[in-house]
Amino acid sequence: MVSVRLVNVKKRFGKYEALRGISIDIRDGELFFLLGPSGCGKTTTLRIIAGLYAPDEGEVYFGDKLVNDVPPYRRNIGMVFQNYALWPHMKVYDNVAYGLKARGLPRDEIDRKVKWALDLVGLRGMEEKYPNQLSGGQQQRVALARALVVEPEVLLLDEPLSNLDAKLRARMRSELRLLQKELGITTVYVTHDQAEALSMADRIAVMNIGVVEQVGSPREVYRSPKTRFVADFIGEINFLEAHVSCSGGVCEADTPLGRMRLPGGSREGRVTVAFRPESVRIVEGRGLRVKAVLYYGFYEDVYLDAGGVEVKARLPAGERWFGEGDEVGVRVEPEQIVVF
């Protein structure tokens, strides 16, 4: 397999600068995610890796090899398109065999590999069907088989699960991750679904209009977001305007919730403090009114009003001892707080 490296890649469409200098390092065998809101340039980045777009500036490396001028058909990649792009005039078998034929493999080897790939995705017996005779989930698997069968050095997936219903999507998450780990192919996976990225990725690059805001493991981007954007985009989070002062290595923030202890070494002055709803502990006290409680089965979301500022807390169901309208206090551990 191979690592993939983008160095300061820029791409414009007419006047619009879709990528404003993207640098990422994707490790050999890694399941790497590009995550970001719609229009931030994920697909553009993926297509540059595939060679379907040429970057205006910057370099793309596969391993140590500069591939800027290598056309897609020489990059040895497998790509699953968002709409699957199955050829409607070819049967499942021919769709999957296409890349092997293009590589000029002998017929019996093609046969063997196609069977292997269809087995892999659980579609043996569907060889003679046309794509429009398959369900959405089956089409997705054919697309995957077609990309995998050529044993690509890099697998590129553009929102491969977004056309599936919620149940199937959840199941495919674990299946895809398992498969990727089994085959060990360097994989770049594009999605705008943060739950998909958090649950599946080895590492995630969080993108925001043409730039990468942070690269890290799911745990890193969730627990220690580097920017306000990352904190906001991934999971749910409370933001509070605050004023910080430190003395003797201990920092405290003045917030609408009252004084809060911060991790050591925090910036002083006007800042924004942020913490996840599940970090909020609700304690007996005064100052916050319970506005609403929403029940979700295994957890409950509690909306608190702190003098006009809303704060959200998330509790495991059954741990609640207060009701709507009550007055309460809150505690957040310093290590759960991020300062921007």
Next chain:
Amino acid sequence: MREVSLGSLALWALVMAYFAVFLAYPLSYVFYRALFIRGAPSLEYFAIMVGDPVLRQSIYNSFYIATASTVVTILVGYALAYVMVRYEFRLRGVYESLLLIPFIVPPFVGAIGMLKLFARYGSINLLLMRLGLISAPIDWFANRMVGIILLEILHLYPIAYLNIAASLSNIDPTLEESAETLGVTGLRKFLTVTLPLSLPGAAAAAAIVFIWSFTDLGTPLMFSFYKVVPVQIFSMSMELHENPMGYALTVFVLVLISLVFIGIKRYTAARSYEMLGRGHIARKRPRLTGPVEAAVSTLIAVWIAVAALPHVSIALLSVSGRWFMSVLPQEFTLKYYQSIFTNTLTATSIRNSIFYSVSATALAALIGLATAYVASRGKLPQPLRDLADTVSMWPLAIPGIALAFGYLSSFADVPLLSAYRDPTLLLIIAYTTRRLPYMVRSIYAGIQQVHRSLEEAALSLGSKPLKVVRDITLPLIAANIFAGAILVFAESMIEVSTSLMLALREQYYPITKTIYEVSTELVNGPELASALGMVLMLVVATSMVLASKAIGAKMGELFRA
């Protein structure tokens, strides 16, 4: 990976070279010869044109024919479109297709039969006399322009009907409903809301009908009516060396057409309304009942019967053994169908037509594919792609007589392309050029439906671009190529103006020219010509069925992903 590929650029250059040589050059040549005398710019020919009584009369007659045809055609087309779009009534579904049939056969073939029907002792007069409605025969076409106008109307009303029906069904029902809520109904609502909103469609149709009837060469020739612009250009094309007026007259036609198009474009641009929220509310088609339904249904049936007269008449003529002083033929025979395959002139022309048309179809498929491909997928700057697309549509606006005149004169001394030596290649290219827009449109539409990712998937799996075109793009647009090819073939078989003007010697005649030549022969001329005409109709009808099958069934199936 480059954004501009040399392959695309080469293909683009090839396509543009074709249009430069076979469209821009001949027309520029005509303009040059009309506007320059011995190298110096001069309008002298146009002064002569205005001064010459025959030419002046011809221009007047052409305007007369075109204007009258347009007015009646638009009125009929509007009435038909209005009831067909707005109401439900008995046989509406059947009429929907029957109404379109007349457009597929060139009117000049029908002229043979109409001359027979409306002759002094032709079927119509005999029938009316037998019914006691008239006592002496009427000379229907005493003014031959009446006959020409009638044929133009019967041929062209489907264009008006289709265009106006489209713009009527585009009107958002809420626009009329809001008039109703304000208490405006009936004729007033029609005049203040419906009519103004449908005028752009009617205007576009009027432009097409006007230009078509102004430049139709075949029909006036069949009526031996020579004082019209197309026939004048036709006869001047045969004396190019002595008479330069043909250039001026052709330029006159081209300028006139440009003015009509510019006028229409201005008019519709100023009056094109964005239809708000289209498609949200489906218009309900109220059902006509009682005597109104009967009247509407009958009127349309009568119109369809009248429109079928030219075709019915040549069908009858082609099988009539004896047809003299009687409403219908007295004896029937198939001998004319036999003769057309044994008679040297007719048999040769059938072979010629098939050869020319098949060759034109193949050439149009190649150029059409190249044009549609660079226009939609070429790795080229957008303006270059748009240029190829626009230029490929130009032939739609250029009448056959102008193109033929340009070909005849500008290539007169070019080996292989000189119509005076051997018009084969020139005819093939003329057919190709005239019908290329159909091919380009058809293939372009097909490529638009092939999602780019289908091609990119193949690229990503290791196929080179040319192989991707062969494996993915071509198979997916096969139905479109087929449909385009069928259209080009059929239209080439019935091509009139360039056939009449470019095929100068009998051995090279295509069917249409032979029909014209044969029809004037005294002994059985009209019958032979009719039999040939029937063959053409059969070819066209079959082609249309095949083409619609290809696009309808196959594509629907293919693109349901």
